[in-house]
Amino acid sequence: MEGQNNSNVAVVMVPFPAQGHLNQLLHLSRLITSYGIPVHYAGSATHNHQAKVRVQGWDTNSLTKITFHDFQLPPYSSPPPNPNLSVSFPVHLQPLFDISTHLQKPVSELLEQLSAKCRRIIVVHDSLMASVVQDIKFIPNAESFRFVPISAFTQFIGFWQRIPETDKPFQIDPCVVIPRCIPSRDGTFTPEIASFIIDQKKFWGFESGRIYNTSRAIEGRYVELLEKLSGNETETETTHFVVGPFHPVEITASRERRHRCLEWLDEHENGSVIYVSFGSMTSLTAEQNRELATGLERSGHKFLWVLRNADKGDGFYNGEIPELPEGYEERVKGRGMVVREWGPQLDILAHQSVGGFMSHCGWNSCIESISMGVPIAAWPMHSDQPRNAVFITEVLGIGVTVKDWEDRGKLVSSATIESAVQKLMTSEEGKEMRKRASELGDAVRKSVSIGGASSLEMDAFIAHITR
CATH class of the missing domain: 3.40.50.2000 (Glycogen Phosphorylase B;)
Known part of the structure; x- marks a missing residue:
């Protein structure tokens, strides 16, 4: 039509x-x-x-x-x-x-x-x-x-x-x-x-x-x-x-306008990178950002992290840059990339190098990840996200839990983050999740x-x- x-x-x-x-x-x-x-x-x-x-x-x-x-x-x-x-x-x-x-x-x-x-x-x-x-x-x-x-x-x-x-x-x-x-x-x-x-x-x-x-x-x-x-x-x-x-x-973004993070992803093997982003409405505390940084570093896995605070009340980013541990980006250079501006999420999830997504589980992010066949490390923050996280992990079986909603007031330790990344990206259980995610992605497409x-x-x- x-x-x-x-x-x-x-x-x-x-x-x-x-x-x-x-x-x-x-x-x-x-x-x-x-x-x-x-x-x-x-x-x-x-x-x-x-x-x-x-x-x-x-x-x-x-x-x-x-x-x-x-x-x-x-x-x-x-x-x-x-x-x-x-x-x-x-x-x-x-x-x-x-x-x-x-x-x-x-x-x-x-x-x-x-x-x-x-x-x-x-x-x-x-x-x-x-x-x-x-x-x-x-x-x-x-x-x-x-x-x-x-x-x-x-x-x-x-x-x-x-x-x-x-x-x-x-x-x-x-x-x-x-x-x-x-x-x-x-x-x-x-x-x-x-x-x-x-x-x-x-x-x-x-x-x-x-x-x-x-x-x-x-x-x-x-x-x-x-x-x-x-x-x-x-x-x-x-x-x-x-x-x-x-x-x-099927992504049709112009190659002339490609974000630099996509060029970085081009350099890595299929399914080897975990993408980390918590949307436009979430700011983590400085302490939580440090734990996340440490967990990603200790996991030994490649990662692409969109690190930003929440949009301002006028709908746009306030430009404030969350701090990272001293020397962090130099230590993870080659296997980790930190992006401090708006990231092209659909393009990222569709990239063949991305094998997992650490997400707040907003529905927009969930449906995008599912359609691209990418499993999720679920870290809900508010609104409908806790129940979306349960849908992803317990109903569809295509994700791991980073933070239970009952523990929402607690700091997520670097050890917990490290374990979640390893479970999603390298374990046999994670392998089954990636297989189910791929099958669901095929069905949705x-x-x-x-x-x-x-x-x-x-x-x-x-x-x-x-x-």
Whole structure:
């Protein structure tokens, strides 16, 4: 269906202003424009710029097919990232999240403008931006879809645990893996972000369906449980479109713009390097960074470490450089590389030299790693990450645990880090994990190819919105 003319229908993306959320909906925008449908990406000027400069895995010339609407947010101030808090959720971003609700008026005006020009407008909004698009119910030729930015497993577990045992609407088939020890929600969020999420949930329910950045090849059973659960919750039918992964699985980045770390990876054997990165919203303490540095050094394995603090409240990196032990980079020269700027994660995970990923287990990172067949050393920090980590290690069996969520307040020692790296990269157990990860990667890539499950569901979504 690529290239067909569907210009009488327009899609409006309304992302949540955090990197993993921005990134996912930008990838989905690329997919939709490939069907000849115009996409309008609506957000603050700052965060639209952030999404564009960090795009990876596909030709940035494709950005010209997407119309960006750069809205201005009211002035706000944010404290600097603080890695020493008892809860590691990035509280410095809370003012940004709160002020993002002010996008309601400009987004509503955009929808009214497009409504007058198009036969139908389709709004795809992040779950955490529901209040911003609430006026869609007053636009007769508009239809909305809620984007679910987390794994189907994590979302189902969250819903299921909140239902009292006596009110469970059905029994779960014994063949569905539900780990005995599900990490608690304690420490995953601050009271302020929990309140923000609850406020957004009040605006759920007017959408025609949900869109997931996952694949039935890895989460089919949990999507089916969500479908069954939503069927019991409402009288109206909710369509679930499982069209992920959104990101490209065949990387086409320009060789002229290749990051220097990719050239470094070129020098090493297949599967010999562990990639270390904890995303854009996490800062480790100075003491924890030293333990991590020592653990990587003592492991004896090659590593590529993206070492940076969390983005500032305006969505960009603050430029502060975390300290390393004296002489560290000279000692590990040749087998270890430290990158102190934004790293092209998709390009890195797709590189044949990368054989493991030490990650915070944000869903964006998980689905990227799975699609590239790379096993994970799981080190969750906050939000949905602890349950994603359990999904990776206990359900899929493609990872090792670096830090149990129950030990979240403790320092992870260099010995623990060393052991996790060695287990993932050289042990027989790690070998089996890499084999399973490779098989899952093949299945996910097959699902997005022509005739695959995700590709067919994407076709179904396009057929639905252009009907």
